[in-house]
Amino acid sequence: MAETYPINVWINEDRFEKLKSAGLGDMPREVLAGMKVLAVPTTDVQRDKVLKLFSMAKYDAATTKSIEQLPKHVKDKIFDLVVARKKIDVMEEFLSKFEQAGDAFWSQQIA
Amino acid sequence: MEIGHGGKELKERVIYDKEEAKKKIKGLKEVPVRRQIATEVISIAYGFFSPLEGFMKKADVESTVKNMTLADGTVWTIPIVFDMSDKEIADFGIKVGDTVLLTRNNNPLATFEVEDIFTYDKQEWSQSVYGTTEAKHPGVKRTNEYKDKFLGGKLTLVNPPKFNPPFDAYWHTPLMHRAKFKEKGWKRIVNHQTRNVPHTGHEWLMKHAWMATHAELSMEETEGGKAITGILVNAIIGEKRPGDYVDQAIILSQDALRTYGYFRDDLHMTTFTLWDMRYAGPKEAIHHAIIRTNLGLTHHMFGRDHAGVGTYYHSYAAHRIFDTIPKEKLRITPIFVLEWLFCPHCGEVTCIAFCGHKKEQQQFSGTLIRGILMDGVKPTRLIFRPEIFDIVMDCAEKYGFGSPFVTPEYLEKGTPAFRIDPL
Known part of the structure; x- marks a missing residue:
């Protein structure tokens, strides 16, 4: 299986309830003192695209091997897509939608 | 004199x-x-x-x-x-x-x-x-x-210089620091060098350093509510890079550990020094020791990777450099501290020196904490105090253009720590 590079979406109680409703309650893992994180995978191509589209984002190759520093509204949207599609492999659709709509994507409802 | x-x-x-x-x-x-x-x-x-x-x-x-x-x-x-x-x-x-x-x-x-x-x-x-x-x-x-x-x-x-709020309340010159320490009756003062907002791992570093600094001094004063050993959180305020915490969040959250009672008012104080970090690792550790000597401190905490960057320095290089300098050449005692982390088995924040559950230990990764804050998700109080979280989020809105971390907008439009007015 090809290596993936996660985007860590932190899960509070509200988000956890939504994940459970989507049948994804067992997806987050506990990382630090009970804090839950949902690792949304990206391929190497998707990772590079994320880093290019969101210049503030960084790939932490040294410690977490994850994409970090994505703004909240970006991760909120990724989370909404996970819940709507009831799966975590959503980055292809996320990137395609953002590339089509640009900043208008942030205010669009996920159909 | x-x-x-x-x-x-x-x-x-x-x-x-x-x-x-x-x-x-x-x-x-x-x-x-x-x-x-x-x-x-x-x-x-x-x-x-x-x-x-x-x-x-x-x-x-x-x-x-x-x-x-x-x-x-x-x-x-x-x-x-x-x-x-x-x-x-x-x-x-x-x-x-x-x-x-x-x-x-x-x-x-x-x-x-x-x-x-x-x-x-x-x-x-x-x-x-x-x-x-x-x-x-x-x-x-x-x-x-x-x-x-x-x-x-x-x-x-x-x-x-005139210091802009909230920095104005935390600006102390070396002579002002010394006067304040005398007023507080502190006989020993240990420095905590920081550019971070504090999680509970940082709190324990400070507690560890306080205990090591206080050492053989009498306990009666502390028990009586008037500590004779103090902790100075002396934040470094200087050049910022995208992704750093905004300066206001650093200062206000560090001080909040005192105002919300996580450290007693009589033994904790927050100030700052203007300095652009050079990330010189061990050499910068000595520079920090020099600055804090001038502020009137007696001890200085040094953790892993002090003032380091990337993989240029060994994790404890900033400790070992003190071995090369005769003690009488520095008028400050280094306090070396180990890593503190969370152990689910112990059910608490503990130190790698004590905890034997190596496979279960969960480290306070700066990257993880930043990710949690970036998502606006309130962390468990075991690792991050709720009041500190609220202050950091408040600073994001008030000073950080919506982010607790430095953005290009903060670099361009953020309020600097000081200004020079017409004479």
């Missing part, structure tokens, strides 16, 4: 009287300076870098690079210099023996008595101070970006 680093008298070079200052600067050539130089002028003038009385002359730079001392033998690790290009020197008509007026934002800042104009090999400097000449090292990059000539000589601050 207050004694600072190197056993030298701690002297301010500041003119507080406006009329006297106006007379002193009359007719002087005006030379505008950038933010870094302005902050170093301020730090030198108030004695943060004592015994320096001005920007270094060649003999001091050379001795710092080659011997880790000033020319007079005082321990020193990082050159503090004023750079100019040949063209600027020619355009301003500056020569040795001149006194010029340094200005910031078109307002007078300090007089500068030019005693030396020189060049220095930046490669030699970088290799010695940073242990590398790789241009991607931020300290090396800064050194390479210095213009080709350096001017050395004494400074006198003629127009003290």
